Amino acid sequence: xxxxxxxxxxxxDRPLCGGRALIDVVAEAAAGGVTLVQxxxxxxxxxxxxxxxxxxxxxxxxxxxxxxxxxxxxxxLACGADGVHVGQSDMHPSDARAILGPGAIIGLxxxxxxLARAARDFPVDYLGAGPVFPTATKADAAPVLGLSGLGEVxxxxxxxxxxxxxxxxxxxxxxxxxxxHGVAVVxxxxxxxxxxxxxxELLQLVRAARGVQD
Amino acid sequence: xxxxxxxxxxxxDRPLCGGRALIDVVAEAAAGGVTLVQxxxxxxxxxxxxxxxxxxxxxxxxxxxxxxxxxxxxxxLACGADGVHVGQSDMHPSDARAILGPGAIIGLxxxxxxLARAARDFPVDYLGAGPVFPTATKADAAPVLGLSGLGEVxxxxxxxxxxxxxxxxxxxxxxxxxxxHGVAVVxxxxxxxxxxxxxxELLQLVRAARGVQD
Numbered sequence: 001x002x003x004x005x006x007x008x009x010x011x012x013d014r015p016l017c018g019g020r021a022l023i024d025v026v027a028e029a030a031a032g033g034v035t036l037v038q039x040x041x042x043x044x045x046x047x048x049x050x051x052x053x054x055x056x057x058x059x060x061x062x063x064x065x066x067x068x069x070x071x072x073x074x075x076x077l078a079c080g081a082d083g084v085h086v087g088q089s090d091m092h093p094s095d096a097r098a099i100l101g102p103g104a105i106i107g108l109x110x111x112x113x114x115l116a117r118a119a120r121d122f123p124v125d126y127l128g129a130g131p132v133f134p135t136a137t138k139a140d141a142a143p144v145l146g147l148s149g150l151g152e153v154x155x156x157x158x159x160x161x162x163x164x165x166x167x168x169x170x171x172x173x174x175x176x177x178x179x180x181h182g183v184a185v186v187x188x189x190x191x192x193x194x195x196x197x198x199x200x201e202l203l204q205l206v207r208a209a210r211g212v213q214d
Numbered sequence: 215x216x217x218x219x220x221x222x223x224x225x226x227d228r229p230l231c232g233g234r235a236l237i238d239v240v241a242e243a244a245a246g247g248v249t250l251v252q253x254x255x256x257x258x259x260x261x262x263x264x265x266x267x268x269x270x271x272x273x274x275x276x277x278x279x280x281x282x283x284x285x286x287x288x289x290x291l292a293c294g295a296d297g298v299h300v301g302q303s304d305m306h307p308s309d310a311r312a313i314l315g316p317g318a319i320i321g322l323x324x325x326x327x328x329l330a331r332a333a334r335d336f337p338v339d340y341l342g343a344g345p346v347f348p349t350a351t352k353a354d355a356a357p358v359l360g361l362s363g364l365g366e367v368x369x370x371x372x373x374x375x376x377x378x379x380x381x382x383x384x385x386x387x388x389x390x391x392x393x394x395h396g397v398a399v400v401x402x403x404x405x406x407x408x409x410x411x412x413x414x415e416l417l418q419l420v421r422a423a424r425g426v427q428d
Binding site: 045046047048050071072073074077078086088089090091092095099 | 259260261262264285286287288291292300302303304305306309313
């Protein structure tokens, strides 16, 4: 059985780490309570990406935190990742599933309720819905989905949903209350002074929201 | 047994095709005598790349011309390509072999005799050596290897070598006489008025050079 926990989902961004090595930021965040990591690299050459992914996988393995690779199944296969996260212009989830097999975790980004509906029969394990709030992290981000849009996606998804986009400690609980199973964050962890403390705080907020909700 | 023929090796470049669809240029060139095709896309998103690769694979299959994908093993797996061609900053050939298995064709770019020597124990089926001549096709091309450098690579390779970089009908025979098993060309086919005729001419030249040599 495939196990993953969307509660506090770190999506990496090397430039946002400032002068710090990405591997250190990821390790700190994981020690603080991150439950899932997606390695996202848009500029690295393949060999560099594979080497980075292997280092991250090695750091996460003893903590039991699964590693997903954004877009690149080749990198996921080479580093022994637990799965991939694909966007609408990445490999189709059906192709990804055919290559990676039933045991891989596969997530899909949806920017609208329509895309969530279209994805109902896709062989994916969770949806990443957003941007929930305005964000400066992704230059080509879609229009803001909002909390109501997120709720619509949750209603249509038929599987767990993680919210992404502009999420931090100030609004994490709202995202959970809108029905998301967790929060995916980029700058709230990568750019944090202490990724460990930031992860701990986010996990507490997610658990608190779930307590209120349940 | 893995079979491939490096004689006239087309490396694709969409911008060089002008207004023509890449698939048409590849099909024409293959009809003219291209013996191997490498699909090289540096700008396409993964889904677009997979769709293009499937169309090219479908066009080449009835002609018995193998398709290799540049760099991207994920795309190669998704489209059922015959293998990949990797550069020095792409996935390491040993990782590529572990993922694709013994039946895949794997080629490696080498820009110097030192790199050819370093690659001796790598699980690759051929080396692509170049740039043999100056070329404008690749913005980040290494210093020119020249015919003597190509000859050195051939002597060190321990496997077939295809020359690449600035090769066309005017100098194809020299490349063969320097010991290469074939010519890899980009603009000489992609930018040709008739890719079919250009391929036919190159194949005749390669065969003529081989006749002289043998």
